[in-house]
Amino acid sequence: MGQYALVDGNCFYVSCERLFNPALEGRPVIVLSNNDGCVVSRSDEAKAIGIKMASAAHLIADLLRKHRVVVFSSNYNLYGDVSSRMMTVLGSLAPGMEVYSIDEAFLDLRGIQCANWWDYGQILRSEVLRRVGIPTGVGIGPTKTLAKVANHFAKKDRRHGGVFTLETTHEIEAALRELPIGNVWGIGGQYEKLLLRHNVRTALEFTEMPADWVRRNMSVVGQRLQQELRGIPCLEMESVAPPKKNICTSRSFGKMLTQYIGVSEAVANHAHRCACKLRQQHSAACVLTVFLHTNPFKPELPQYNPSRTIRLPTASNSSLMLVAQAEAALKAIWRDGYAWKKAGVMVSGIVPENEIQLTLDHSPKQTEKHKRLMLTLDSLRGRYGHHAVSVATQGVSNAWKLRQERLSPRFTTNWNDLLEASV
């Protein structure tokens, strides 16, 4: 037993900030979402003074001041880079790995001979700490879901030393008995309510429910979850990330916008980002949606959340094509007289780049021209940064840009932000 591990970074974004600023150790630190909106990462000290996940920053301003909490805007350049370093180390220590999110990975340990899984978990932790500097928690169990459960206990009680293993039936039962149903991976708010109504309070009680009841009320997803908790693996490892089926780029504006020009610049930028993401995964899209939102937190203002979906003449990943089509969709839904808070572009109907179906009115020559242009564009951006080259519609006004008032430097991805050591 003991065939999967789940490793995740402890309060990952906060830990990334601490990497380059050791004075933050022992202090309450939080990281805010885009636009400095709400809390997305908290140090233990911040949790201890009662800062809740996802609470709105402006609603807890007093608490932050009172405890002199250190506050950061999200720095995704930094977190993404630290994440890939962490994954490289973990990948080198196990036969298989699935990167599950920016801060966690499943390891496939099937086939490893190991006398003591707790010791193995400690090796994982200490290697990531030594080579990257990020503290982690490690859970090990016979299914991915049980590895998640084990990880929960690894972090819950310091006395476990950051590693928790579930091996015997007895250990598994004891853990599931202690685990409130709402804390199980895959049980969200709705299912928690449903299960509590049926007197299912713990993960163990969930495993004892009749399988056909689970199937009827929670679909095959719930049924797989139940099997996994019973120790029967139903979830595959996904070692190579499959290409995305939908790609979405959207942002709230730093301030509400009423003018077409600011909104259209944002939409052009989002369309361009979608095109870049498509090219990165060697895909093209044939459907594009543009959507706008007014501010739902201002009910006294007129509300309107229009969207427009269009089918592209041919599947494309050209920034020029997507920006132009997005502009057309935006024009179709634009109404004067609203204060807009958010805009987004989503692409779907995604096909591999080399399987694009051409139509009569779009010559291969045109597509080929765009392709070469995009290659050049991407290499310029790789060399001189994301904003080196852009489509004219993207504009330069920046009226729509995020608020990021407490952004740390891009320590690891920008030469100008490198730390300098003095002796």
Place this chain on the structure above:
DNA sequence: TCTGGGGTCCTAGGACCC
């Protein structure tokens, strides 16, 4: 002043076809 962004899977129901 101020409330994130980006995904997945599953199911039900309608449109459409023969």
Place this chain on the structure above:
DNA sequence: TCTGGGGTCCTAGGACCC
């Protein structure tokens, strides 16, 4: 009073995740 049956595809919506 009567009004087929079976199949596929697509979409919207609901659940979940970090």
